Amino acid sequence: MTAAATTHDEYHDHGPAKGFMRWIVTTNHKDIGTLYLVFALVMFFVGGIMAMVIRMELFEPGMQFVDPQFFNSMTTMHALVMVFGAVMPAFAGLANWMIPMMIGAPDMALPRLNNMSFWVLVFAVLLLASTLFMEGGAPAAGWTLYPPLVLQGGNNLPFAVFSVHLLGVSSILASINIIVTILNMRAPGMTMMKMPLFCWTWLITAFLLIAVLPVFAAAVTMLLTDAHFGTSFFDAAGGGDPVLYQHLFWFFGHPEVYIIVLPAFGVVSTVIPTFSRKPLFGYSSMVYATASIAFLSMIVWAHHQFTVGMPLAGELYFMYATMLIAVPTGVKVLNWTATMWKGSLTFETPMLFAVAFVVLFTFGGFTGVMLSLAPADFQYHDSYFVVAHFHYTLVVGGTFPVFAAVYYWLPKWTGHMYNEKLGQLHFWLTLFSFNLTFLVQHFLGLAGMPRRIPDYAIQFADFNMISSIGAFILGASQLLFLYIVVQTIRGGEKATDEVWEDAAKHGLEWTLPSPPPYHTFATAPEIK
C-alpha cells in the first residue's frame, strides 16, 4: 500500500494540466465535454459551408459553380459531417458535461477511455476530410454509401471505410462509458426513476449505439472487401445481393436517427418543465415511451427501401411496424404539451427553441407517417419530399435542442449570462429561415424533383430560389450564434448559481456554483 500512498496525489489532484497539453491529456468530464462541444461547433460550420455550396448550385436551373461529381461529394459529405461530426458529438459533449453533475457523480466512470473516445473522433473526421483533397475526390454516392455506386469511388473508399470504423470505435467507447456511469456512479438515493430524463434518454441512446454501430462497421468492411479483396457480398454474379447492403445499412441507419433525436427529447424534457415552472408531466411514461421508440427503431429499417423489390409480406410488415412508432412519439408530444398546460410560462431563448422543436418535430413526424405508407412511398421515394422530411426531423430534432441546451446551460458552464436579446434574435432568424428553406422542399418533392441532382427542370426554379435564399439566411444566422457563445465565454452579466427561477428543483447541476469547480461532487450529495 505504500506505493499507493505515494501516488495518491496523482489520482486526486485538483486542477487541470498547464497550457495546451491540458486538452490532450485531460480526463476531466467537463474538459472533454467542452472539447466535444467545440469540435461539434467547428464541424457544424464545415457541414454548413457544404450545404451552402449545394444551395448555391441549386439557386437556379443549369450548371453554375461546381461539377456534378463535386456536387454529389458535397451532399454526401454534408450529411456525414453533420451527423457524425456535428450533432452526435454535440450530444456527447452535453452528456459529458451534464450526466455526472445530474446524477451526483465526480466524473465519468472510465475517464481515460473518455479521453480516447474524443480523440478517436477527431482522427476519424480527419481521415474522412482527407478524401476531399485526393484524386477522384470525396465519396459521392450519398451518405448511405450504397454499392455498387460507392465501389466506383476510387481512392476515397478505403479512407471512408476506415473513418467509419474509427467513428464507430469512438461512439461505442463513449456509449459504454455513459452506460457504466449511469448504472454505477449515481449518488446514494439517486434511484433510476429519480434521474433527470436527459440521463434516461442517453442511457437508451447509448444502448442503441452499441447495438447498431458494429453492424454498420461490418457492412462497410464488406464494401471494402468487395472492392479490393475479391468477395461477393453485394455482387449478384457471385451469389450476393446489393440489397443486402441496404438491409445492413438501415439496420444501423434507422436507429441512428433515434440516436440523434432521443438525447434531444431528453433536453426538451429538461427545458420545458423549468420554464413552465412545473415538474415534467408523466415522467415514467416518458421513460417507457423512450424505451419503446428505441425498441421499435430496431425492427423497422426496411421502410427506407420500399422500392427495391421486397416481397409483399416484407413491405406490409415494415409499413405497419413503422406506423407504431407514432404511438410512443405521440405520448411524448402530449406530455410536453401537458407540462406547459397551466404552467407559468416564460419564453427565454432555450424555451423558444424547445417549443419550436415540439411543433416542428411533430410536423416532421407527420410527413414521416406519410412516407411510412408503402404504396404512397413509391411516389415520394428519393424526392425532395424526403429531404424536407428528414431536415424537419433532424435539424429541428437535432440542432434546435442543441441550441436550447447550450442557451440553457451556458450560464452554468461559463458563469456568465448570454445576451437574451441576441439569443432571441438568433431564434427567430433560425426559425424563419429554416422554414423558408425546407417547407418549400415538400412541394418540390411532391411535384417530382429528385434529390441528389445538381440541375433540375425549369418548373422547379421558383421554389429552389426561395429555398436557397432561406438557406443563406439560415447559414448567416449561425454566425450570430457563434458571436453570442464567444461573447458569453469572454464575459457578461454574472450568472447566479440557479440561473433560472427555481431551477434547483429541476436538477442537481443548479445546486453547484456557476461556473462549477473543476471537480464537482468529490463527495457524493445526499438525494432525498
Place this chain on the structure above:
Amino acid sequence: MSTNESYYIPSKATWPFLVVFGLAMFLAGFANLINESVLGKPMMILGGVTFIIMVAGWFSLQAIESEGGVYNAQVGRSYRMGMMWFIFSEVMFFAAFFGTLFYARMYSVPWLGGEGSGPGTSTQLLWEGFSAVWPTSGPGERYGFEESMGAWGLPALNTLILLSSGATVTWAHWGLIANNRQQLIRGLIATVTLGFLFVALQATEYHEAYTEMGLTLGSGIYGTTFFMLTGFHGLHVTLGAIILSVVLFRSIRGHFSKENHFVFEAAAWYWHFVDVVWLLLFVFVYWL
C-alpha cells in the same frame, strides 16, 4: 449506486491520445496501401508498432495501479460492466455476418434461382438456368470451387479443442479463487496452448482450401461468407489467446488475488464469447 467514501479519478492520461495516433496512422497507411501508394507500408508499420507499444504502456500502467491497490470496488464494477458492453458490441458485429449468411442462404440465392413471386421473377431472366443450391459460387461462374468444407474432420477437432480450453480456463479461475497458484498457472498454460493450437489448425485448413480445394475468398458468396466469418473468428481467437498469454505472464509474476482479478475475468469472458461464436459457426457454416 456509489457507496464509496472517496472516488478514484485519474488526473492525466497520455496513453489514450498516443494509442489513437498509432491506430489512425495504421489505418491511414492501410488505406494508402490498398490504393497502391508507396506511403502505405511504412505508415502502416510505423502506426502499428506505435499502437502496440502504446497499448502495452497503457495496460502496464493499469496493471501497476491495480496491484498497487489504487482501484476500489466501484472501479472494479465499472470495468466489469464496461467489458460486458464491449462484448455485446462484438456480438452485434458477428450478428451482422451471420445475418449476411442467413440472408444469402434463405433469400438472395433462392431468388437468383427464380424462386418467389417478387424479386425472383426478374432475376430468372437475368440468370437463366442457374440452379440455387448451397454451397454456390453464384450464377456468374467467375470462380468455382471443387468441394465445400466438411464438418467432421478438422472443424470437429477444433470444436473439441475450443470447448476444452473453455473448461481449462474455468479450472484456472477456480484455482485463483482457492488461492492455488499452481492450478491457476497450469490452467492458463493449457488454455493458451489449446488456443494457439486452434489457430494453427485453422491455418492448416485455410491452406488446404486454397491449395487443394480451390476454395478462396473469391469463390462467390460461399467462399466469401466462409472465409469472412471464420476469419474474423480466427482473429478474435488470436487476440483472445494473446490476452490470455498476458494474463498468464502476470499470474507467473504473482499478480491477481481472490478479490482483485478483473483482467482475468474479462479475458475469460472474452474467451467464452469466441467459444460460443465458434459453436454457431460449426453448426451454420460447416455442418448445415
